[in-house]
Amino acid sequence: MSLKTTVKIKAMTKTLLLIDGNSLAFRAFYAMYNQLDRMVAHTGLHTNALVAFNNFFDQVVEKMNPDYALVAWDAGKGATTFRAKIFDDYKGDRQTTPPELSEQFPYLRKMVDLHGIHSYELPGFEADDIIGTYSKLAEKAGLKTTIITGDRDLTQLVTDNVSVNVTKKGVTELDRYTPKFLAEKWGGITPSQVIEMKSLTGDTSDHYPGVTKVGLKTAIKLLNEFGSLDGIYQHIDSMKTSKLKENLLNDKESAYRAHELATIRTDAPVELEMKELINQPINFQELIPFYEELDFKVQLAKIHSMQKAGMVGQDQEEEKNVQVTELKAANLDHLSEIKNYLTVYFQTDSDNYHTAKISAFVVGNENDGYFASRDLELLNSSVVRKLFKGDLPKYVFNAKELIVLLNRLGLQINNLDFDFLLVSYLLDTTDNDNQLATLANRFNVFLESDAEVYGSGVKFKIPENNETLFSHMANKASTISKLHDPSMKKLSDHQQAELYRQIELPLSKVLASMEINGIKLDQAELKKLGQEFDQRIFELEKQIYEEAGQEFNINSPKQLADLLFAHMKIPPIKKTKTGYSTAANVLEELAEKYPFVGLILQYRQLAKLNSTYVKGLLEVVNPDDSKIHTRYLQTLTQTGRLSSVDPNMQNIPDRDEEGKRIRKAFVPSHEGWEIFGSDYSQIELRVLAHVTGDENLKKAFESGEDIHAATARSIFGLSTDQKITFDQRRRAKAVNFGIVYGISDFGLAQRLGTSRIEGKEIIQTYFHEFPKVKNWIDSIIALAHKQGYVETIAQRRRYLPDIHSKNFNLRSFAERTATNTPIQGSAADIIKIAMIKMQQALDDNHLKAKMLLQVHDELIFEAPKQEIDILEELVPKVMDSAVKLNVPLRVEAHHGVNWYDEK
DNA sequence: TGAATCACG
DNA sequence: ACGTACGTGATTCAA
Known part of the structure; x- marks a missing residue:
């Protein structure tokens, strides 16, 4: 078929879409019932039915693109329908609408409205009757009509020009009833016989009875023989005596009443003319704030990307790019004009800010504009130094990172006030990928992701072009500025302002200094240990191959399982998703009967120590100061604990003697100093x-x-x-x-x-x-x-x-x-408070001791030997009084010449 | 990239 | 009847 004829057909036969609003709303609500608690807008409004209804518009209505459309609603409370007048128990047993759905109705109507479709209700009539009436009017006018409903009763309206789509699953999967489909589905029944059928079977959801013991099958059989309710009762005398005949006679009155109730009116006094039902374009102008009110992130992002692609018009205001000026020696004095607050953002070329290249920086705010440069020398100017040291509240994304980066440049910053990364983490830890673009999205602020602008993986590259780089960085800075008010507001609403101001924000500074200080690694000691491990691994390898009678990759659980459970025919103990388990607890059990397995266990232990802790640590040690500078992730865990990466300093071996030896390589960074450690005893059980x-x-x-x-x-x-x-x-x-x-x-x-x-x-x-x-x-x-x-x-x-x-x-x-979570997380709260107080105590007492590491319930320090006595009293005191619980907190302290001897 | 394994609290 | 204790990160293999 050529394009021309398609267009012609479309032009000739206009289409009408009639939607049964109440029925679909119920469907939508129950289809997403298990999402009810997940889908709540910031206002507290449940949105599950709204989400489903919106999907319905996107997926079904948009595809149909009808010329005319109408959503029919049941008239609200207080309006008695003619059906209720016939039968006062009509819909009697139906559950009252759950309040979580009721509250969504006004918004559903608004959603319909903003999609350019008329809503209509008529006192005394149900949505069905409005639909029935318009379907007849449309037929007279020569339109093709599609009805969408969750209610099969409406199939009585099916004709060659009217199809009824009944929801099958959710609200987007539909069965399309035509006269033919109806006959196939229900044993040859015609649309008008749908009413006859309901008269016999009754309706459980509308709570009216038909004839006792008559269900779908019996009804179809009766209708195929007698055609209609009238037909049945005209021939009832000639029927053989049976229970069915008896029931039909007894329930004649209820059957005829059901007939009346099931019949959809096609003559309701509807007032809208067809031309008023013309399908209007979507009102994006108002749809955006509407979606914002509902927290419809996905939909807003969709509109946003359509706007970017030029498919949807937008305000001039939004089109406007963030103002950014390249900072140069000549315009440095512009910076002294900045008032109220200062947003600061530094761009690096990798996550590890201890080693990353600092590509560029941007400073500024929404009123005074943004200034960006790649020239880090400019930061040494007195204008910038003054600005950073000054009283202006600083707005940033990741305060700890910024402190470390500035420290590398010999700079300091004061009055860090707003860290959007920390705030977002406190508000909601779920799905936090620590990316500004994603977190901004939660507040309906849209920003291109770093991956979109810089590329990702091997394609990652900081743009050489100033305009590209500076504009993205200014967008980021502007996003941080704009997010201050809404995110801080939410923080107070959650009663979390104190958690932020008293714990997380000050902690980020403490952590920064711990990371900057680092812990010294005795590389020679570790290498020596590595050589010993290498040798023993080599010998174990030889012995294992010999006893196995073949060479294989011992590090491959798959190959090991093949050897043990197939080749050697050892009975397996446990399965994994992909095969038989060779985990340590399994092998330990096997080793009792098969000494050979013990060799594997020894090999595994040494291989782990060697690759993760000897090779691994030697790879990440900073060659300049021979120190390990871990990064604590302050905004990752679901409970409030820290985590540690590059390297992980929170899982250095301690449980087995062999592994513990790694700790001998962690030493103080000065002659005559010691490692000092202090840990909470049973903090979680005390909590x-x-x-x-x-x-x-x-x-x-x-x-x-x-x-x-x-x-x-x-x-x-x-x-x-x-x-x-x-x-x-x-x-x-x-x-x-x-x-x-x-x-x-x-x-x-x-x-x-x-x-x-x-x-x-x-x-x-x-x-x-x-x-x-x-x-x-x-x-x-x-x-x-x-x-x-x-x-x-x-x-x-x-x-x-x-x-x-x-x-x-x-x-x-x-x-x-x-x-x-309340237990693990409260313990995390306690040690975080202790760390802040500890840093303060070290400063107040003018001690040289440095806090180096945190391992969930313990703190590791290095200190001059002369300070050990002081620390032994001070550290436990600060830690056990950090928080007042209704049980005592107990703290144990130890010290030694390295981390191994500190025990 | 996911699964398996193993290091820590 | 369900499957089976909370929170992490690094390395290795195998698709």
Whole structure:
């Protein structure tokens, strides 16, 4: 078919789209019911039905592009329909509309309106009747009509010119009923017989009865024989005596009433003329603020990209690019004009700001414009130094990074006030990729991502062209400036301003100095260890190949599994997604019967130490100062802990003697100094005692007794003079861990190597002994269900979007995190506060000691030997008084000539 | 790029 | 009945 004829046909037969608003709204609401809690706008409005309805417009209506369109609604409360007058229990048992849906109706209507489509309702009539009436009017006018509904009753309106699309799944997958499709689907029934059928079967959703015991199949059989309700009753006398005949006779009145109720009116006194139903273009002008109100990020991003592609008009205002001037020696004095606040952004060529090349910088604000340059020398000018040191509040994205970069340039900055990265993290940790463009998106501010402008992976390149680079950087700076007000407002709404001002923001400075200081690595010591490991690995390799009778890659779990479970025919113990597991706990079990497997375990241990901790650390040590400068990620974890990368200094081996030797290579950076370490004892269980208020648990901590022993005493019913066996303590320790992690009988049994039944008994006994722990767990899960998030003692927040999932696994996981996060996260709050106070104490006491590392519940320092005595008193004091809990905090301190000897 | 493994609290 | 304890990062293999 040529394009010309297609156009002609379209031009000749105009189309009308009739939408059953209420029916689709209900469909949309229940189709997205499991998303109900996830889809809430900042205003608190539920948006699940709105989202689905919007998808419906995008995917269905846009494709149809009808000439005329109308959404019909049931008239609101107070309007009695003619059906209710016939039958006062009409729709009687139907659940009242849930409030979460009711609140969406005004917005649904507005959405329809902004899509250029008329809404219509008529007191005394339902949406069905409006649709029926217009479908007849359209037929007379020679239009092709499409009806969209979730209600099959409307199929009675089907003709050659009227098709009825009934929702199949959600609101975008539809069954298209034509006379032919209807006949195929329902045993040869015609559209008008749909009414006859409903008369016999009744309608459960509208709550009117038909004939007792008559369902779809019987109804079709009767209609095929007698044609209609009238036909059935005209011939009823000739029917054989049967239960069916009896029911038909008994329920004749209800069948005829059902007939009347099921019949859709086609003569409702509708007022709109067809020409008023012309499908209007989408009103983007108003749709954007509307979507913003609903927090429709995806849709806003879509409009934004359409605007960029020139497909949709936009205001001149938005078109305007951010003002950016290249900064030069000649115009430096412009900077002294900047008032109110100063946004600062530095562009680097890689994530590791300790080593990255600093490509360019931009400073400025929304009123006074932005100034960018690649010339870092300009930063040494007195104008810039004064500006950075001055009182203007500074707005940045990642304060810690900026401090480190400036430090590299010998510069300092004062009055860091707004760090959008930190603020976004505190507001919501979910899906935080730490990218400005993504985080800005949460506030409906759109910015090209670095990947779009600079490329990613091997294609990444900082543009050589000044205009490209400076304009992107100015856009970033402008985004930071614009996000100050809305994000700080939200922070106060969440009661998190103190968490930000008193903890995270000051902490970023402390962390910056820790990173800058770094920890000294004795490279010779580590290399020596590496040589020993190399030698032993080589010998183990030889022995393994010999005993295996072949060479293979021992590092490949797949090849190892092949050897063990196929070639050597050892019975496997555990499976992974892809094959048989060769994990350490499996191999340990096998090693008891097959000594050969023990060699693999030894090989694995040494290979790990060698590659990750010997080679790995030697690769990242800074050759200039022989120090390791890790980066703490302050805005990554879901609980509020820090993490550490490049390298990870929070997982240096400690549990096995062999691995611990790595720690000998971490030494003080000055002669006559020592490594000093201090750790909280059982901080998480103490937090548990605090948040639950459990008397028994509190008592255990107040007595100063070993907590696992105390727990053993409680759950195994031992008196104070009875001795606790090693195994009882071990089991109690596993229970304590289990409680903190969100226990299950199976999980506990697995770890204790006992039966599930016994696991269950132990948990029950624990809860009996520590009843408030049980109460707290129950109530925190209930709270998570109610509000969708949990909080730590410092109002750190973690959202749990899966807490209402229908998927058991996802929901259970969310419930376990609901109990674990307040504990792990509050412990993180405590050590963060301690770190800020610790830095302050070191400064106040004019100590040379430096805080170097944080490992979740411990702090590592280096200090002159003469200061060790002071630290032994000061550090525990600062740490255990950081936060006042209703149980004491205990801190242990150690020191030595290296990190190994500090224990 | 994901899975498996193993290092830490 | 569901599957099975919380939070991380680095290395290696194999597609």
